Amino acid sequence: MNDQNKNLILATALSFIVxxxxxxxxxxxxxxxxxxxxxxxxxxxxxxxxxxxxxPAQGEVAPVPQAPRLAIDTxxxxxxISLLGGRIDDLSLKTYHVTLDDSSDTxxxxxxVGEPQAYYALYGWVPGGALDFADVPGATTEWQVVSGQTxxxxxxxxxxxxxxxxxxxxxxxxxxDRYMFSVKDSVANSGTAPATLQPYGxxxxxxxxKDLQNYFVLHEGVVGRADGKLTEVKYDKVAELxxxxxxxxxxxxxxxxxxxxxxxxxxxWMTVLVPxxxxxxxxxxxxxxxxxIYQTExxxxxxxxxxxxxxxxxxxxxxxxxxxxxxxxxxNDQGIAGFIDSIDxxxxxxxxxxxxxxxxxxxxxxxxxxxxxxxxxxxLKLLVxxxxxxxxxxxxRMKELQPEIEALKARNEGDQGKMQKEMxxxxxxxxxxxxxxxxxxxxxxPIFFSLYKVIFVTLxxxxxxxxxxxxxxxxxxxxxxxxLFGLLPWAAPAHGSVLALIFIGVxxxxxxxxxxxxxxxxxxxxxxxxxxxxxxxxxIFMFMLGGFASGLVVYWITNxxxxxxxxxxxxxxxGHKPDIFGNIKASFQRKPKVAEVAKGKK
Numbered sequence: 001m002n003d004q005n006k007n008l009i010l011a012t013a014l015s016f017i018v019x020x021x022x023x024x025x026x027x028x029x030x031x032x033x034x035x036x037x038x039x040x041x042x043x044x045x046x047x048x049x050x051x052x053x054x055x056p057a058q059g060e061v062a063p064v065p066q067a068p069r070l071a072i073d074t075x076x077x078x079x080x081i082s083l084l085g086g087r088i089d090d091l092s093l094k095t096y097h098v099t100l101d102d103s104s105d106t107x108x109x110x111x112x113v114g115e116p117q118a119y120y121a122l123y124g125w126v127p128g129g130a131l132d133f134a135d136v137p138g139a140t141t142e143w144q145v146v147s148g149q150t151x152x153x154x155x156x157x158x159x160x161x162x163x164x165x166x167x168x169x170x171x172x173x174x175x176x177d178r179y180m181f182s183v184k185d186s187v188a189n190s191g192t193a194p195a196t197l198q199p200y201g202x203x204x205x206x207x208x209x210k211d212l213q214n215y216f217v218l219h220e221g222v223v224g225r226a227d228g229k230l231t232e233v234k235y236d237k238v239a240e241l242x243x244x245x246x247x248x249x250x251x252x253x254x255x256x257x258x259x260x261x262x263x264x265x266x267x268x269w270m271t272v273l274v275p276x277x278x279x280x281x282x283x284x285x286x287x288x289x290x291x292x293i294y295q296t297e298x299x300x301x302x303x304x305x306x307x308x309x310x311x312x313x314x315x316x317x318x319x320x321x322x323x324x325x326x327x328x329x330x331x332n333d334q335g336i337a338g339f340i341d342s343i344d345x346x347x348x349x350x351x352x353x354x355x356x357x358x359x360x361x362x363x364x365x366x367x368x369x370x371x372x373x374x375x376x377x378x379x380l381k382l383l384v385x386x387x388x389x390x391x392x393x394x395x396x397r398m399k400e401l402q403p404e405i406e407a408l409k410a411r412n413e414g415d416q417g418k419m420q421k422e423m424x425x426x427x428x429x430x431x432x433x434x435x436x437x438x439x440x441x442x443x444x445x446p447i448f449f450s451l452y453k454v455i456f457v458t459l460x461x462x463x464x465x466x467x468x469x470x471x472x473x474x475x476x477x478x479x480x481x482x483x484l485f486g487l488l489p490w491a492a493p494a495h496g497s498v499l500a501l502i503f504i505g506v507x508x509x510x511x512x513x514x515x516x517x518x519x520x521x522x523x524x525x526x527x528x529x530x531x532x533x534x535x536x537x538x539x540i541f542m543f544m545l546g547g548f549a550s551g552l553v554v555y556w557i558t559n560x561x562x563x564x565x566x567x568x569x570x571x572x573x574x575g576h577k578p579d580i581f582g583n584i585k586a587s588f589q590r591k592p593k594v595a596e597v598a599k600g601k602k
Contacts, residue, residue, distance in 0.1 A: 067082050067083045067084035067142055068082075068083045068145075069081060069082055069083065069090070070083070070145065070148070070149065070150065070151060070157055071149070071150040071151065072088075072090075072091065072150070072151045072152075072175065073150055073151070073152050074094075074152055074153055074175055074176075074177055074178075075094070075153075075177050076093065076094050076095055076177070076178055076179065076320065076321075077091060077092070077093065077094060077175070077179065077319075077320065078091075078092050078094050078106070079091035079092055079110065081151065081157075081173065082112060083142055083143045083144075083145070083159070084139075084140065084141075084142055085122050085124070085137075085138065085139045085140060085141055085143075086122070086123060086124075086137070086141070086143050086159055086171055086173075087112065087113075087120045087121065087122050087139075088110065088120060088121040088122075088173075088181060088317065088319065089110050089111065089112040089113070089118070089119075089120030089121070089122075090110060090111065090112055091108075091109045091110035091319055092106045092107065092108050092109065093106055093107045093109060093269070093320060093321055094106055095321075096268075096321060096462075097463075100463055100471055100472060107269065109269055109271065109319060109320065110271065110319060113206070116210075117205075117206060117207060117209065117210055118204075118205075118206040119203075119204070119205045119206070119264075119271070120203075120204060121181075121201070121202065121203050121204075121271060121273070121317050121319065122139055122201070122202045122203075122204065123171070123183055123185060123199070123200070123201050123202070123315070124136065124137050124138040124139065124141070124199075124200060124202075125137060125138070125169070125185070125187065125197045125198065125199055125200070126138075126197060126198045126200060126299075127196075127197050128196035128197050128198060128302055129194075129195070129196035129197075130193070131195060131196065131197060134163070135163045135165060135167065136163070136167075136169070136197055137161050137169050141161055142161075143159035143160065143161050143171065144159065144160050144161060145157065145158070145159060146158040146159060146160045146170070151173055151174070151175055152175065153175060153176055153177045156172050156173060156174035157172070157173050158170065158171070158172045158173075159171045159172075159173070165191060166189060166190045166191025166192070166195075166307075167187055167188070167189055167190075167191065167195055167305075168187070168188045168190065169185070169186070169187050170185075170186045170187075170188070171183065171184065171185050171186075172184040178320065178323075178326050179318055179319055179320025179321065179326065180274075180316055180317070180318055180330065180334075181316060181317040181318075181319065182314070182315075182316050183201070183314070183315045183316065183317065184312060184313070184314050185199055185312070185313050185314075185315070186310055186311065186312040186313070187305055187310060187311055188305075188309075188310035189305040189306065189307055189308065189309055189310065190307075190308070191307055192307055193307065194304050194305060194306050194307065195304070195305045196302055196303070196304045196305075197302070197303065197305075198299060198300065198301070198302045198303070199299075199300045199303070199313045199315075200297055200298065200299045200300070201273045201275070201297065201298045201315050201317070202273075202295060202296070202297050203263045203264060203271050203272070203273055203295070203296050203297075203317075204293055204294070204295045205264055205293065205294040205295070206291075206292065206293050206294075207292050207293075207294075208235050208294075209266060211266075212235070213267060215456075217346070217452070217453060217456060217457075218267055218344060218456065218457060219232045219234065219265065219344040220234065220235070220265065220266055220267065221233050221234040221235045221237070221238060221264065221265070222234075222238055222262065222263070222264060222265075222285050222294075222296055223262070223263065223264070223265040223270065223272070223342055224254075224260065224261060224262030224263070224272075224283055224285070224296070225259070225260045225261055225262075225337070225338045225339075225341065226254045226255075226256035226259075226260040226262075226283050227256050227257055227258055227259065227260065228258075228259070228337070228338065230338065230341050231254075231262075232344075233252075233285060235294060238250070238285060238286075238287045238294055239287045239289065241285065241286070241287065244286075247284070247286055248288070249286040249287055249288040249289075249295075250286060250287045250288075250289070251284060251285065251286035251287075252284070252285045252286070253282060253283075253284050254282070254283045254284075255280070255282055255283075256280060256281055256282070256283055257280050258277075258278060258280075259277050259278065259336075259337040259338070260275070260281065260283060260337075261273060261274045261275070261298075261318075261336060261339065261342075262283045262284075262285070262296045262297075262298060263296050263318070264294070264296065265322070265342060265344070267457065268321060268322055268459045268462055269320065269321055269322060270318065270319075270320075270322055270342060271317070271318065271319045272317070272318045272319075272342065273296065273297070273298045273315065273316075273317060274315065274316040274317065274318060274336055275298045275300060275315050275316075276300075276313075276314050276315060277335050277336060277337060279300075280301060281298050281299060281300050281301075282297075282298070282299040282300075283296070283297070283298060284296065284297040284298075284299065298315070300313055300315075318330070321459055322342065322343050322458075322459050323459055323460075324340075324343065324356065324360060324458065324459070324460060325360075327339050327340055327342060327343065328340050343457070343458065344453075344457050345453070345457075346450075346453045346457070348446060348449055348450045348453065351446060351447065351450035352450045352453050352454050355376070355380075355447075355450050355451060355454055356454045356458055356460075358376055358379060359372055359373065359376050359454065359460075360460060362375045362376055362379075363460070368465075368466065369460070369461065369464035369465070369466065369473055369551070370464075370465070370466025370467060370470065370473060370551070370554055371466075373473070373551050373554050373555050373558070374554065374555075374558045376451075376555070377555050377558040377559050377562065378558075378562065380447055381559065381562045381563075381566075384443050384447075385566075387443065388443065388566065389566075389570070392566060392567055392570040393570060393574070394432055394433050395567075396570055396571055396574040396576065397430065397432050397574070398432060399522075399571075399574075399576060400574065401426065401430060401432065404426060405423065405426070408422055408423060408426065444559065448552075448555075448556075451552060451555055452548075452549075452552055455473065455474060455549045455551040455552050456474070456549060461473050461474040461549070461551055462474050464551070466550070466551075466554065469486075469506075470507075470550055472550070473549065473550050473551030473554070474549050474551065475495065475549060475550065476495055476500070476505070476546065476547050476548060476549065476550060477504070477505030477506060477507040477508060477546070477550045477553065478492060478495075478505065479492065479505035479506045479507075480492035480493060480500065480503045480504070480505055481503040481504060481505075481509075482499060482503035485505070485506060492505075495547070496547070500546075500547065501543065501546060501547055502543070504542065504543060504546035505546065505550075507550055507553040507554065507557065508542050508543070508545055508546035508553060509542060510557050511541065511542055511545060511553055511556055511557050511560070512538045512539050512541065512542030513538075514556075514557050514560035514561055514564070515537070515538035515541055515542075515560055516538040516539075517560075517564060517580070518560055518563060518564045518567070519534055519537075519538065520578075520580050520583040520584050520587070521564070521567055521568060521571065521578045521580065521583075522578070522583070523579075523583050523586065535587070
């Protein structure tokens with residue numbers, strides 16, 4: 001076995017192992033089944049804790065009374081606000097549909113208590129001192145409308161409630177033309193005694209999301225930041241938090257002094273509480289097992305309102321799509337520190353962030369995400385070209401040394417130690433690194449992982465079209481051998497099924513062919529075991545990657561094509577003209593059986 005073939009097998013085996021492990025950890029998405037155990041109608045009441053650690057907590061299961069609503073109507077959002085508690089609990093995303101069909105339902109983000117998978121935001125006050133919960137507005141308070149009937153950009157609404165004991169609470173809600181709500185809560189004291197109380201915000205989720213994907217590569221659950229530290233906690237881990245008696249739940253309490261935010265994130269959407277930046281607050285994550293409610297909270301410091309005085313507290317709520325440009329704008333232009341990290345960039349964030357930035361800008365220039373991925377591949381290959389060039393040159397020089405290596409082996413037959421010593425000296429004299437051929441693969445692995453993350457997680461790839469049948473680059477190729485790519489009158493197998501993994505589409509087939517052609521730059525190894533590995537490898541990869549996002553397969557095909565051209569050019573520059581057609585022809589010739597080979601040797 002010559003060293004060049006050793007390097008090729010090592011590189012191929014390493015790549016195969018990495019992809020196999022990746023495919024095992026992150027299989028292609030399965031269609032989520034309907035949840036037969038959707039939670040019944042539940043509501044939230046508040047328990048009265050001590051003033052210094054006031055907290056809203058989940059209460060008992062109870063019916064929810066109907067209450068008047070105010071409409072929400074913005075260029076990107078539609079829904080309503082319940083006057084019961086002033087809840088923002090009915091929200092859909094106008095510009096995003098559930099499927100590729102524009103006539104399908106828009107994505108529903110928030111839903112009120114009483115519906116399956118209730119998910120909502122709530123603001124209120126917790127009493128301190130001589131006050132009790134009947135004296136402050138909370139989850140079951142019915143607010144009165146003071147001004148406004150529809151919440152829209154430039155059209156705020158104002159709600160009010162009085163406790164009849166001298167405290168008047170006013171809430172002004174406004175919304176921008178994207179996904180940010182602003183909440184101004186104030187309390188005026190017309191009584192004779194000071195009032196001590198604490199403002200809070202809550203995002204509550206009844207049960208896990210029905211479309212929870214549970215992939216290791218994807219974070220779904222609590223996401224937050226406190227004083228520069230990012231926190232991500234999956235739903236299962238929230239349920240495993242320590243039981244805190246005062247919180248009456250499994251909980252984690254974090255004190256933030258300067259900046260932060262907290263809420264829930266899905267793959268493409270999120271709902272996050274954003275307290276006033278630059279001021280201290282308490283971030284709370286909790287889970288109530290009895291009512292199966294996940295909850296995040298922001299608690300601002302206690303305030304004391306003197307007789308004749310008033311206090312105002314401002315906060316914000318992000319509820320919408322995780323659009324990179326939108327979130328970056330909130331971070332850079334509106335001072336929400338680290339908000340871009342609410343997008344799940346993963347372990348290779350130092351690669352995923354610049355890769356996405358480049359892909360996003362290429363898409364802006366080209367206007368087609370598939371072409372942008374192809375352009376991105378060219379740029380990435382150009383960036384690593386110097387190192388890749390050295391690797392390919394090293395491989396070419398190894399080929400040049402083959403006659404000397406074969407002569408060395410013949411001269412030292414039977415003395416393995418001496419042969420290895422002389423071979424190492426030969427490499428040193430000729431300044432050739434036999435391991436350099438693995439570098440292109442080693443370079444590709446982190447780039448592949450990072451691009452996989454970008455395509456799988458970022459919203460901009462969702463429902464992004466390319467050409468013809470490829471209308472969603474975040475999903476696997478929808479074409480299939482099962483119906484001869486649409487020529488036969490029956491549907492292709494559903495994604496995630498066994499048939500879909502066997503009867504692959506056009507892109508995986510092109511991937512296998514591109515890998516196979518790349519192999520044909522060199523003759524098949526003389527060793528039968530090596531030849532068998534090389535013969536099967538492209539087709540194994542073809543089926544393994546068949547269920548991956550089509551955008552990733554487009555990248556891999558482009559990468560293989562560029563690599564093929566690079567290797568061909570370098571081999572020609574070193575005096576070797578690859579006999580591609582001869583190698584292809586040889587691969588279809590009948591191979592002698594092992595018994596025949598043994599007989600011939602005799």
